[in-house]
Amino acid sequence: MTEMLQASDEAAALEALHDAGMTDGLPVVIPTGERVSRMVLASGQDADMSLGVMGPAGGVATVEKVAVAAVMAGCLPDYLPVVLAAVKAVIADEFDLAQMQSTTHCTAPLIIVNGPGRLTCGPVASGFGALGPGHRANASIGRALRLCMINIGGAKPGESDMALLGHPGKFTYCLAEDEEHSPFAPMHQDLGYAPDDTVVTVIGAEAPHSVIYSGDADDPKDADKLLEVLAIGLANMGTNNAVLTGGGAVVVLNPEHAKILADAGLDRGGILQRLWELTHHPKERLAYFAAGFAERIKGDTYRCFSSPKDILLLMAGGSGLYSMVMPSWCAGAHQNRYVSEMVELDLYCEIPGLDAAQP
Amino acid sequence: MRDGINTARLGIPSVALVTEDFWPQGNFTAESLGMPEVPRVKLPHPLAGTGQSHLKEVAKRLAPQIIEQLKND
Numbered sequence A: 001m002t003e004m005l006q007a008s009d010e011a012a013a014l015e016a017l018h019d020a021g022m023t024d025g026l027p028v029v030i031p032t033g034e035r036v037s038r039m040v041l042a043s044g045q046d047a048d049m050s051l052g053v054m055g056p057a058g059g060v061a062t063v064e065k066v067a068v069a070a071v072m073a074g075c076l077p078d079y080l081p082v083v084l085a086a087v088k089a090v091i092a093d094e095f096d097l098a099q100m101q102s103t104t105h106c107t108a109p110l111i112i113v114n115g116p117g118r119l120t121c122g123p124v125a126s127g128f129g130a131l132g133p134g135h136r137a138n139a140s141i142g143r144a145l146r147l148c149m150i151n152i153g154g155a156k157p158g159e160s161d162m163a164l165l166g167h168p169g170k171f172t173y174c175l176a177e178d179e180e181h182s183p184f185a186p187m188h189q190d191l192g193y194a195p196d197d198t199v200v201t202v203i204g205a206e207a208p209h210s211v212i213y214s215g216d217a218d219d220p221k222d223a224d225k226l227l228e229v230l231a232i233g234l235a236n237m238g239t240n241n242a243v244l245t246g247g248g249a250v251v252v253l254n255p256e257h258a259k260i261l262a263d264a265g266l267d268r269g270g271i272l273q274r275l276w277e278l279t280h281h282p283k284e285r286l287a288y289f290a291a292g293f294a295e296r297i298k299g300d301t302y303r304c305f306s307s308p309k310d311i312l313l314l315m316a317g318g319s320g321l322y323s324m325v326m327p328s329w330c331a332g333a334h335q336n337r338y339v340s341e342m343v344e345l346d347l348y349c350e351i352p353g354l355d356a357a358q359p
Numbered sequence B: 001m002r003d004g005i006n007t008a009r010l011g012i013p014s015v016a017l018v019t020e021d022f023w024p025q026g027n028f029t030a031e032s033l034g035m036p037e038v039p040r041v042k043l044p045h046p047l048a049g050t051g052q053s054h055l056k057e058v059a060k061r062l063a064p065q066i067i068e069q070l071k072n073d
Helices: A010-019 A031-042 A063-073 A078-093 A095-104 A134-153 A222-235 A254-263 A266-278 A283-289 B001-007 B020-032 B052-072
Strands: A051-056 A059-062 A108-114 A173-178 A197-207 A210-214 A249-253 A280-282 A301-303 A311-317 A322-326 A337-343 B016-019 B039-045
Touching: A031 A063, A051 A078, A059 A063, A063 A078, A063 A134, A063 B020, A078 A108, A078 A134, A078 A197, A108 A134, A108 A254, A108 A311, A108 B039, A134 A311, A197 A249, A222 A249, A222 A254, A222 A266, A222 A322, A249 A254, A249 A301, A266 A280, A266 A311, A280 A283, A283 A301, B001 B020, B016 B020, B020 B039, B039 B052
Parallel strands: A108 A173, A249 A311, B016 B039
Antiparallel strands: A051 A059, A108 A197, A197 A337, A210 A322, A249 A322, A280 A301
C-alpha cells in the first residue's frame, strides 16, 4: 500500500507535494485516498499489481502508484488505460528508461496513440494544436507519465535527471494519429497490429522541429523536395541522429504534406525508404564537425538510421505548410528504440458514485 | 480577414478571402476586431501549392461571388 501523507487541507497538501519535489512545478489534483481508489477501481486491476520497475530510482510501478500520478495529472478514469500502457512501454528493457532519464540530452517520452481508444480514452486530439494546450486528454496523459517518471522513476532535475535544459515536452507530450483523414494506413497497422487494436507507441524524442514546405502541384519534383527538407530536419549535422547515428526519430506530416506524398504514389514504407536513403551522409561531413565520431565510419558514406523502420511516420495537426520532425537521443543500450504497447480496454469497469443520480 | 477589415475601415470596398479550414478563425478575428459582418468569401483548402490550373478554376468559380459582395458593399 502506498504511504499516505497528511495535511490539514488541500492547499496545505499542494504545498507539501511541491516542497517534496513530487510535482512538475504546476498545481496538481491532490491524490486523496478516495480519488486514487476510484481511479484504481476504474482500472479493473489490483492496486498492488506491478507493471515493472522505473529507473533510475528503481521504484516499482504498481497500478495504484500510476493511479496516483493520473489523479495528480488531472486524468479522467477513461484515460487510465492509455496511461498504464504508456508506463508499460517505457518500462520495457529496450526503452532504456533509466539512461534516458539520466542523460544530458533533451529527450522526453512522446506518446502516440492509435486505434479506436483514441476516441474512447479521451478523445486524444490529433488535429490543430494537438501538441499544444487545450486538449485535456493529451495534456493529462502525458503529464501522468511524467509524474510517474518523477515520483516512481526518481527523476529530479540536476540530481538524477541531468538534461542540460530539457524541453517543454517534458511536462506532457502526447497526441493521436489523425487516422480518419490520413491517406496512409494507421501507424500501428504498419507496426504489425490489427486496425481495431488500440496501441500506444512511445519514443524518447526531442521537441518538435518545424519543417516548412510550400507545395507546388505543378512541380514534378514536389514530393522529392518535400522528402529532402524532411530529411534535413531529421538528420542535419546538429542532431544526434547524424552524429551518434543508429537511433530513432519521428515525422509528423500535416495533411497537405501527406497528400503531396500520397499523390506521388508513396505509402508509409516508400516514404520511410526515401527518408532513410536521404539521410546517408558523406563521412567527411561528420569528420568536419565531430572527428571523434567519424573515426568508426568505414567507407565514404554512413547511415544516420540503421533501417527505414527506425523512423516513425504519422499524420497529425492542421493543414498548412508545416510538418514536424523529432530527432532523438540515439544512445542507451538500445539506442533510443520506440516501444509499442497494446492498450487494455476490456478490463475497465464503471465507477460507483460517478452516476449523476448518486451524490 | 484582418486586411479586409483594415481596407474596409479606409472606406474601400473589401471582401476577405478565407479558406474553409481557417473560416472559424476568420469569424473570430472579425468579431474581435469589431466588424463581425465584414464581407467574406470561403475558398477551398488547401489552395496554396495546388497548381495553376486549380487556382484558375477556383478563381473562375468564385469571382462572381466576390464581385457580388463588392457590389453590396
